[in-house]
Structures are given as structure tokens and as C-alpha cells.
Amino acid sequence: MYKSIVIGTGPAGLTAAIYLARANLNPLVIEGPEPGGQLTTTTEVENFPGFPEGIMGPELMANMRKQAERFGAEFRTGWINSVETSKRPFTLSLEGGETLQAETLIISTGASARYLGIPGERDNVGRGVSTCATCDGFFFRGKKIIVVGGGDSAMEEANFLTRFASEVELVHRRDELRASKIMQDRARENPKIKWSLNRTPLEVVATGMGVTGLKVRNNETGEEEVIETQGLFVAIGHTPNTKFLGGQIDTDELGYIKVKPGTTETNIPGVFACGDVQDHKYRQAITAAGSGCMAALDCEKFLEGNMVHDWSETLNV
Template structure:
């Protein structure tokens, strides 16, 4: 029996773990096969307070984990196969560990990368298709690459990939980008980045060796074009990792967990949500960390109310 179990890491889950561990609640943190979450796929984190020279996402997550462990948080790596939130204490079935019982539950499972859903995409992941520039950029040294997307993440990946690629073409289905001005300015000043806007991807072009290009629809002319490339990096957003909770907790139409305004409380007393799994708007490391501290405090106060 645990007082609190945290499902998922990343800035939200690890911050919650730090707060709960310091409160002597000895939380169990269950992390999936990608400890640290999406931030570990980011290169330099320049907007997290306290690091004037920046810090890598991986290093930031490692530091947070060590901090939580220092205060007594316990970690276990494995999939949460199912949960029973019908009554307290809550029951979780965890791969390799069996049943875990907890008085409170903090969900910080984050969000996963979306794909384009076009022919030859999924089957060529690892053969030219990727969603992680920091993981796979090295394999495309001196080659031509396409990045699909129009937000900050897409432009960040495009900039990063110019360290390896001979040319990076950014493909976006609209004429205007969604990225912040500073990211657009940075990308437009990079001489290795080319622009292919108002183009909708329709098919990944392949041969025996893997990806050779991307077939796109020119939305202005209605003509189909092929952009030659050895690799395609997809950066078109994320979806919340809440499939194991379907039917047991209130979510919006996109699957993001709904919380009571100003809190991390869900519709189930004793269950709290923090980070990107409940934030479809900001999705920043610092806002995730902030919501993680809120979830820990809400969880602690909930436990205190049971003892009164």
C-alpha cells in the first residue's frame, strides 16, 4: 500500500515526486520505456529558469530524478496495463510488478507524437521516418531531410537537423506558420533551411533502400509534387497518453484529462493529473513542472483531509 503513486515522469511527474518525497510520503513513480518523457528528445532547453546557459532535456530530467531519489522517491520501469479507479484505494496492474495499491494517484503520462497517417509512413519508421531529431539526426549526416510541421517543435527540429543534413526542407500545409516569432526568425536566418509552405503531405516515397522523398499536394495549384529527401521528421503535434484510463476519468474530446479550474483535481477524489496529459494549450517544461508541484500539494492535502 502506497500513500501516492505517480504514473509517468517528465517535468510534471518528477516535480510531483520531489514534493511528495520531501513531505515524507515516499511516492512510487512508475515510468514507461521512455523515462523523462518528451523532454528527453529535446536538445538545448533555453527557457527553463535557473539555467542561463541552457541545459539539455536529458540532463534536466536526470537531475530531477536524482533530486526525487535523494528525498526517498521509489522508481519502477514498466507499463501500467490497467487501473481500477472505481473506489479507493486505487488498484494498478503493472507489467512485471503485479498489483499496486495506492491511496492517491497522480497521472503525468504526458503526450506522444502524432503521425501524418499517409501511405508508407508507419511501416518505414526507422527506415527514414522519425519523430525524434536528437535520436536519429546523426544518421542523416550530409543528406537531405524534410521536417513536416509549422510549430515551435518543427522549427526547433529543423534548426537542430542542419547540424547534420546538407539541406532541410520544412513542409507545412498552411501558408502561415504557427511557431513563435523568435523561432521563425531563427529558422529563416539558417541558410540550410528551405521552405515548402501551403503543401499537404500525401505519401512517403520509397524504394528498396527506404525513404527517398515526400509526395505533397500543392494547395494553391492542385498539383502533386515530389520533394526529394533521405529522411522525413514528423513534428505535427501530440496526443495525450490516456488510453489506459478510457471510461474511468473525464477527458475532453481529444483525450486530455479534465481538471477542476485552478487545481489538478479530476472528477475522481484522490486522482490528480498534471503536465501535458491535461494541458493541450501551453505544453511547456516549466508549466508542467508547476502543475506537478500543484498535484503533489493537492494529493498531500487530500491525505490530510482523510485523517481529520
């Protein structure tokens, strides 16, 4: 039995763990197969406050983990098969048959960027391939880049990237876009955006120095060509990591966990959500960390009057 279990070890989960541990709540933090979240796939982080020269993504996450451990947070690596939230204490079933119980849960499992699934893509994440224009656009100042996608997020990313790039080429596999008319109009009015519609991405072309092009197939002619580029931004959406919850927590139409405005509270008392798993708008390390702080404070306040276990005789949990 734990007072609180944090699920996920991105900026949100680790910040929550730091605050919970400093409040002597002895949290258990469960990290999945990708400890540290999406920041571990980022080379340099230049917009996290306190690091004027920037910091490598994996280093930032390692430092956050050390800080949580320093105050007494316990870490365990494992895959959660299911969670039972119908009654407190909540029960977590881990891969291998182990079960854990907790008075409160903080869900910070994030959202995974969708990839194209083509050769050379994953190998070059951080070396020219990105899924976050806000995070990485600055590194492509004066360069030609490609944005792949046809929805609102692709239009938004393309427009944003024109602040830095010399040219942005938007590639989409259909000849029609899914984006709203207003977003399409904004993109089409931008003179720095070039269009390559009805082209299917086949392979990311790269050398030892990074990305040099994107091989595509022209769906009208069947011919293949390589579009030269120095950067590739994949903007085909994100998938919140909530499948293990089995639909017990209310989500919006995109699958992101709903929280009460101004809080991290879900529809289940004692269950809180923070970070990208409940935020499809900002998706930044600093906003995730801030919501992790909120979740820990909400959790601490909840426990003050809702304990279900007598901890007075518990020396170590």
C-alpha cells in the same frame, strides 16, 4: 499500499515526486518504457530557468530524478495495464500480474507527438526533426525549414517559425487544409510561408550532419521529388497517454484529462493530473513542472483529511 503513486516521469511527474517526497509521503513513481518523457528526445534545452548556458534534455531529466530519489521517492519501471478508481485505495494492475494499491494517484503520463512514420524520421529527431516549434525554433535561425501538417497547430507552428527561419515551406498531403479559416488566412498572408499542398511525405533525407531534405510524392502527377530543407517540423497533433485509464477519468473531446479550474483535481477524488496529459495548449517543460508542483500540493492537502489506511504502525512502505 502507498500514500501516493505517481504515474509518469516527465517534468510534471518528477516535480510531483520531489514535492511529495519532501513532505514525507514516500511516493512510488512508475516509469514506463520511455523514462523522462519527450525531453529525453531533445538535444539542448535553452528555455528552462536556471540554466543560462542551456542543458541537454536527458541530463535535465536525470537531475530531476536524482533530486526526487534524494528525498526518498521510490522508482519502479513497468507498464500499467489498468487502474481501478471506483473505490479507495485505488488498485493498479501492472504487466506481469503484479498489483499495487495507493490512497492517491497523480497521473503525469504526458502526450505523445504523432509522427509521420516514414523512413529517416525517428532517426533524426534532435538532428533536424522536431515536433515543437516553441522548443526548437531558435536553433533554425536563418535556415529554410519545412512544416508538415494541415491543421491549426501546423498553421500556428509555421507562423511562429517565420520569426527565425528564412523560409518556411508547408507540406500537406491533401489540396485542402483542415485548419480554421482564420488560421489559414494568417498563414497565407505571411510572405515567408511557401505552400506545397497535395504532396505526401515519403522519406526524411539526411547526412551525418543532419536533415537535408524531405522526399515527397506529388499526388496529382505521381512524381517524386526532394524538397531541400535544414529542418523538419512535424505538426500533426499529439495523443494523450490515457488509454490505460479505461475511460474512468473525464477527458475532453481530444482525450486530454479534464481538471477543475485552478487545480489538478480530476472527477475522481484522490486522483490528480498534471503535465501534458491535461494540457494541450502550452506543452512546455516549465509549465509541466509547475503543474506537477500543484498536483503534489493538492494531493498532500487531500490526504490530510482523507486517509483510508492507518499508517501509525507502518515503519516503511
